[in-house]
Amino acid sequence: MGVTVSGPAIAPAIEAAGLSKVYPGGTTAAEDISFQVGAGEVFGLLGPNGAGKTTTLRILITVLRPSGGHARVLGLDVVEQPTQVRQLIGYVPQERAIDRFLTGREHLELLAALYHLPKAHAAARIDEVLSLVGLAHKADEVARNYSGGMKRKLDIACGLIPSPKVLFMDEPTLGLDVESRLKIWDHIRELKARGITILLTTNYLDEADQLCDRIAIIDAGRVKAMGSPSELKAGLGGDVVSLTLSPADLAKVEGLSQAIKGQAGVRAVSTKQNVLDIRVASPESSLPAILSAVTAQGCRLEFVEYHRPRLDDVFLAYTGRKIKDE
Numbered sequence: 001m002g003v004t005v006s007g008p009a010i011a012p013a014i015e016a017a018g019l020s021k022v023y024p025g026g027t028t029a030a031e032d033i034s035f036q037v038g039a040g041e042v043f044g045l046l047g048p049n050g051a052g053k054t055t056t057l058r059i060l061i062t063v064l065r066p067s068g069g070h071a072r073v074l075g076l077d078v079v080e081q082p083t084q085v086r087q088l089i090g091y092v093p094q095e096r097a098i099d100r101f102l103t104g105r106e107h108l109e110l111l112a113a114l115y116h117l118p119k120a121h122a123a124a125r126i127d128e129v130l131s132l133v134g135l136a137h138k139a140d141e142v143a144r145n146y147s148g149g150m151k152r153k154l155d156i157a158c159g160l161i162p163s164p165k166v167l168f169m170d171e172p173t174l175g176l177d178v179e180s181r182l183k184i185w186d187h188i189r190e191l192k193a194r195g196i197t198i199l200l201t202t203n204y205l206d207e208a209d210q211l212c213d214r215i216a217i218i219d220a221g222r223v224k225a226m227g228s229p230s231e232l233k234a235g236l237g238g239d240v241v242s243l244t245l246s247p248a249d250l251a252k253v254e255g256l257s258q259a260i261k262g263q264a265g266v267r268a269v270s271t272k273q274n275v276l277d278i279r280v281a282s283p284e285s286s287l288p289a290i291l292s293a294v295t296a297q298g299c300r301l302e303f304v305e306y307h308r309p310r311l312d313d314v315f316l317a318y319t320g321r322k323i324k325d326e
């Protein structure tokens, strides 16, 4: 009586099951990658350079054959039904392919012809995607003169020409300045609001955190963790106390780390040069003993802070390293 009974679960928009890829040269780029993306979600593959993100994405868009496993997009098998898959998806590649002499609009016209859109329909569609990505005012300028952010917007507009139900974006904001990144995030949210399912790759923690409904953390060709950013952060439990020692105490870091690892309420300690990140159940109760250990080991403290787990803490916890080791 007015109660919605949940029927059979709605099929995922994207499903990867045990995907693997060994390139002809012998590099294993993906090993047993599995995840599902629900219709209308923004899903992120987060991982460092060489993790296997582009490889996974290229399997899903049917241009790369997996060595093992299988994948479906909107219920269609990417190996068995590539043509049907391609008719339903859009793709924004990692490397932009912008011609130097064409205007933004001409790029889109070329693409519309490639997709066999009728001319009248194409013109309307082109105007729509240009305004969707905020490029209408630059449409008739030569794309060569666009800024990095504008070029990326044109890439996204290109991916939208076929009116995709699922859009794949490889590093949508790589190398952009902060303002352009925020604008692209807005456009991606707008696409989501229109019901488009989006799978993107990124190695920006804040992009994964703020833009994605759910993420899979990928490292060395494997999924290390999966969930919404807030679930993943909450899943770590406890907070992070971060100690910065005097650089002169570098040799004492390991001893201090061992001393702190044994304390009650301490869940994990990771060190990077003169910085110790300590995951604790409660900073208030653990801090006095931690500070005593610092003194007992003869270390000088330069800085101490504590915070709720952030996505960089999640990444570290599941992969044992920072996403960008500088």
Ligand SMILES: Nc1ncnc2c1ncn2[C@@H]1O[C@H](COP(=O)(O)OP(=O)(O)OP(=O)(O)O)[C@@H](O)[C@H]1O
Residues within 6 Å of the ligand: 023, 024, 025, 027, 028, 029, 047, 048, 049, 050, 051, 052, 053, 054, 055, 056, 094, 203
């Ligand atoms: N065509 C190819 N032939 C051989 N090896 C490849 C090929 N493409 C990628 N690789 C290797 O596969 C691994 C994964 O590469 P991939 O491009 O999928 O990583 P990624 O996560 O997208 O990295 P990035 O963040 O740098 O874009 C890397 O070791 C890479 O060198």
Ligand SMILES: [Mg+2]
Residues within 6 Å of the ligand: 053, 054, 055, 094, 170
């Ligand atoms: Mg890549």
